[in-house]
Amino acid sequence: xKIFHVHTFRCRHAEEVPDEAYVKAAAxxxxxxxxxxxxxxxxxxxxxxxxxxxxxxxxxSTISALKKxxxxxxxxxxxxxxxxxxxxxxxxxxxxxxxxxxxxxLLGQHMAEISSEPLDYSFSLSxxxxxxxxxxxLGNAILQAIDTGYFGAVAHPDRIFRRSVGWDEDKAGISRxxxxxxxxxxxxxxxxxxxxxxxxxxxxEFWKLVPAGAELITGLDxxxxxxxxxxxxxxxxxxxxxG
Numbered sequence: 001x002k003i004f005h006v007h008t009f010r011c012r013h014a015e016e017v018p019d020e021a022y023v024k025a026a027a028x029x030x031x032x033x034x035x036x037x038x039x040x041x042x043x044x045x046x047x048x049x050x051x052x053x054x055x056x057x058x059x060x061s062t063i064s065a066l067k068k069x070x071x072x073x074x075x076x077x078x079x080x081x082x083x084x085x086x087x088x089x090x091x092x093x094x095x096x097x098x099x100x101x102x103x104x105x106l107l108g109q110h111m112a113e114i115s116s117e118p119l120d121y122s123f124s125l126s127x128x129x130x131x132x133x134x135x136x137x138l139g140n141a142i143l144q145a146i147d148t149g150y151f152g153a154v155a156h157p158d159r160i161f162r163r164s165v166g167w168d169e170d171k172a173g174i175s176r177x178x179x180x181x182x183x184x185x186x187x188x189x190x191x192x193x194x195x196x197x198x199x200x201x202x203x204x205e206f207w208k209l210v211p212a213g214a215e216l217i218t219g220l221d222x223x224x225x226x227x228x229x230x231x232x233x234x235x236x237x238x239x240x241x242x243g
Contacts, residue, residue, distance in 0.1 A: 002033040005080070005106065005155065005190065005219030006228060010051035010059060011039040015224035023066055025225050026073055029232050033074040036063050037106045037155075040081035043092060047111075064101050078104035080155060083145030084113045084121075093150045106190075108155040112141040135160040139174040146181045153217055154182050156192035159201030167205045175206045183214060193231045193238045194221035207242045 003026045007014045019036065026034040038059060039050035051059060060077060067075040079102065087093065096102060112122045114137050122130070122137045138160035145151055157178050161171060182189050189210070195202035210216075218239065222228035231238065 001029070001031045001232070002035070003029070003031045003220060003222075003228065003232060004033075004035045004037075004217060005192070006034060006036050006038075006222045007080075008036065008038045008051075008059070010055050011049060011223075012051075013049050013223060017225060019062055020066055020069075021225050022222070022228060023070055023073060023075060025229055027070070029229065031073060031232070033076060035076040035078055035104070037078040037080045037104065039108075040079035040096065040105075042084075042087060043090075060099060060101050076103050077101050078106055078152075080106040080108040081151075082109050082111060083107060083141050083148065083151070085144065086113055086116055086119060088148065093148070097150060104152045105150055106153050106155050107142065107145050107151040109138045109142050109145065109160065112137040130163045131165060134162075135164050135171060136174065139178060142178050143181055146178075146185050146187070149185070151187065153187055154178070154189045155219060156195055156201060156221070157182075157189050158203035158206035159192070159195060161203045161206070162201035172205070172209060175209050179210055179214065186215070188215040188217040190217050190219040191239060191242050192219045192221050193235065194219075194227070196238055196241045197227075197231060197234075202241070204241070204243065 006022050008019050009016045023034055041051045041053040041056050043053050045052050063075060063077045079096065096105060114120050114122050122134055125133065142154060142157065220228055220231045222231065
């Protein structure tokens with residue numbers, strides 16, 4: 001059993017416990033692997049709810065030390081990051097990929113760059129605009145991101161519909177494009193167990209479009225040790241909701 005998609009206190013919306021608390025709990029559950037994928041920082045710290053850029057080196061070094069200390073479980077180092085064309089042009093994703101210890105960039109598109117001149121992001125939209133347009137911005141950003149080859153998996157792809165109401169052919173169309181793009185790139189899409197567990201962004205209609213045999217990965221999206229344990233123990237029950 002592998003535990004995938006675990007955050008740390010550095011993201012500022014997770015439990016204030018040492019990273020080793022997750023490792024010890026995962027080992028006690030009988031897991032063979034644990035993947036840390038905390039929210040990646042960006043230079044200048046323009047976004048909240050993530051580690052600061054100055055903390056990245058410490059994050060890498062701390063998890064690297066845990067890899068060496070624990071022989072009872074394989075500890076992996078990843079980052080969950082959005083794709084922003086401006087930061088791509090500035091070479092930031094290549095910089096991340098040049099870190100020898102970093103094993104995975106997990107695409108987690110929580111917001112999108114919607115304009116480069118002037119620079120603007122989707123979180124600046126009004127509530128009505130978010131309800132109507134956010135999934136298009138996020139979906140297109142996911143498609144751009146997959147095309148870059150930087151990312152090794154797509155986290156919670158159905159969460160792009162978290163603020164939209166209803167289901168229609170336009171939403172089905174962008175879902176099919178994401179599913180196909182990931183398949184063509186040979187990277188898995190994540191069945192994120194926190195989505196149905198917290199009723200946040202879970203979109204069964206998306207998963208009905210995923211063909212049998214598609215490459216999938218199960219993620220816990222754990223922001224506290226108890227959630228990691230609970231979602232692991234309830235994994236079969238939660239996965240059944242994806243169809």
